[in-house]
Amino acid sequence: xxxxxxxxxxxxxxxxxxxxxxxxxxxxxxxxxxxxxxxxxxxxxxxxxxxxxxxxxxxxxxxxxxxxxxxxxxxxxxxxxxxxxxxxxxxxxxxxxxxxxxxxxxxxxxxxxxxxxxxxxxxxxxxxxxxxxxxxxxxxxxxxxxxxxxxxxxxxxxxxxxxxxxxxxxxxxxxxxxxxxxxxxxxxxxxxxxxxxxxxxxxxxxxxxxxxxxxx
Ligand code: B16
Ligand code: MG
Numbered sequence: 001x002x003x004x005x006x007x008x009x010x011x012x013x014x015x016x017x018x019x020x021x022x023x024x025x026x027x028x029x030x031x032x033x034x035x036x037x038x039x040x041x042x043x044x045x046x047x048x049x050x051x052x053x054x055x056x057x058x059x060x061x062x063x064x065x066x067x068x069x070x071x072x073x074x075x076x077x078x079x080x081x082x083x084x085x086x087x088x089x090x091x092x093x094x095x096x097x098x099x100x101x102x103x104x105x106x107x108x109x110x111x112x113x114x115x116x117x118x119x120x121x122x123x124x125x126x127x128x129x130x131x132x133x134x135x136x137x138x139x140x141x142x143x144x145x146x147x148x149x150x151x152x153x154x155x156x157x158x159x160x161x162x163x164x165x166x167x168x169x170x171x172x173x174x175x176x177x178x179x180x181x182x183x184x185x186x187x188x189x190x191x192x193x194x195x196x197x198x199x200x201x202x203x204x205x206x207x208x209x210x211x212x213x214x215x216x
Pocket of ligand 1: 116117138
């Protein structure tokens with residue numbers, strides 16, 4: 001193995017919670033309430049596709065024009081950006097910074113494959129830009145996870161073969177994307193949800209090089 005490629009939301013920081021709150025508020029405005037279980041199906045999925053899924057849930061997928069859908073997505077994003085504006089170094093999930101240092105010292109390349117167009121901004125606010133050799137700009141990615149594109153782009157930028165990469169994800173769609181890219185999948189979260197991952201740690205404190213390498 002030569003590289004680690006990380007998802008951002010739910011793996012490096014808990015911005016997944018802020019995505020949930022912002023989508024939930026929009027959903028309630030549209031009379032489409034949803035719970036955390038449905039929210040699992042939005043994790044790792046692009047902004048546009050997330051909105052489509054919410055509208056489908058409420059049977060409202062034909063109620064809005066393309067322009068209106070763009071406005072709804074923008075509204076959610078403005079809410080999300082306001083929620084994350086206070087994110088600091090203290091919001092890095094436990095064990096993540098130590099793990100990033102450990103793998104850097106051990107000579108692994110380190111990439112980020114986030115579906116978020118806010119990934120660079122969030123990473124900068126966390127003070128972690130220097131920990132990554134490459135962050136894929138989600139704006140340049142055409143296909144949403146579970147499509148492997150974002151992970152393949154990260155591997156290419158790191159000049160590492162996909163089979164030599166370990167992907168780390170908290171989302172079902174993300175784990176699928178890692179496997180579709182031909183990489184080893186580390187899941188962070190509930191093993192009953194992330195059933196397809198090659199190894200699952202219930203939270204980020206399980207991330208140590210030893211813990212990962214002994215399971216490959
Ligand atoms: P944005 P990840 C994903 O980030 C989130 O999990 C997902 O909930 C969100 O809709 C998507 O980014 C797009 O984010 O609206 O900021 O462009 O988990 O792939 O790091
Ligand atoms: Mg995620």
